[in-house]
Amino acid sequence: MERLKILVVDDESRMRKLVKDFLAKSGYDVIEAGDGEAALDIFFKEKDIALIVLDVMMPKMDGWQVCREVRAYSKVPIIMLTARADEQDELQGFQLGVDEYVTKPFSPKILVARIEAILRRTNQTANEEIVSCGGILMDKAAHQVTIDGRPVDLSFKEFELLAYFLENRGIALSRERILNNVWNYDYFGDARTIDTHVKKLRSKMGEKGDLIKTIWGMGYKLEEDRQ
Template identity: 40%
Template structure:
């Protein structure tokens, strides 16, 4: 099931979109402001975000910039305005599409489907970006700013897995299954060694993320939004 995030401080708009998209087979996560939206995105793997421009605490333009910096998902901006300046500001913020209120739910659905198809067919689906760090699963390259890094295969796969699922906690056994496979006969200390190497490599290169140890559980890649 495809997860869609809806961020709007108007409960009526939220409920209308929720009902329509749920009927279309999507799972909808609702946020009443930009801060709640980011909290959801850090916990749930969403495929697309629908963001209202006018929200308390963090407006839609700022939220769109944050999403563009931290996640590789398309964004549709909702606004009550139809001025060219507002559209320009939205696209400068990084939105993929723009929809003016009031709108027909069917039109929103059409636009969502079009964006999901575009992203599905886009080679960027192999690319994950957090802050100034970009990891490309096709070229097996990691870029931090202007610097390109080639990692040993298992280190790359471990970093890609963790960056693809930020703010989620994984046990050592789960990481072994995902990276080394079910038939791996080594022990969980292998994970610790690879995590240590990744920390040593990237702690001096970026402060946008760090791999945290969760005592008694395993590891989590945490994103720094400041």
């Protein structure tokens, strides 16, 4: 399978190397840029960039301007990196069409997990109809789930919930975020409905239900089986 190409843009060489090393271990080709102008030159030259990891504060051209220029021509996924945990910055990023917003310092492993989740969501990874994790095998096209080879009968919403967990495995998900993505933005019910569905889903999954961890005060996370 052809390796997906990711553009990492940051004026700190140490930060670029850190991200590049983790992405390379996960099977991605990484191209580096040290400023916004270089990033745009590379992006329009390469043509096949699958995702951009983009720092906000950079010389010559900041991340916001790079994002505007890219969005004028492309819907390529963009993850913004920033040293400021500022709500206005985050809102500006989403208004510009940013897919994810990550505050420094961050865990490189979590960044890779977010990148993989975005690429699955935008159908850029191979076999996106087949998702597996820790003995759980989901065939989206056939709407079937097996656990260790055993068929599991799930309701439509339980299936959608498990699919969302699998696509975002390793990432802590708030109840509100799960509602927005599984029940859609027009759902105005109590977020605690998530707890009820998760309880039923865990029960049907048997021992593998333990892979869905509760993040107290927030929501849930599906962890990969390390056995």
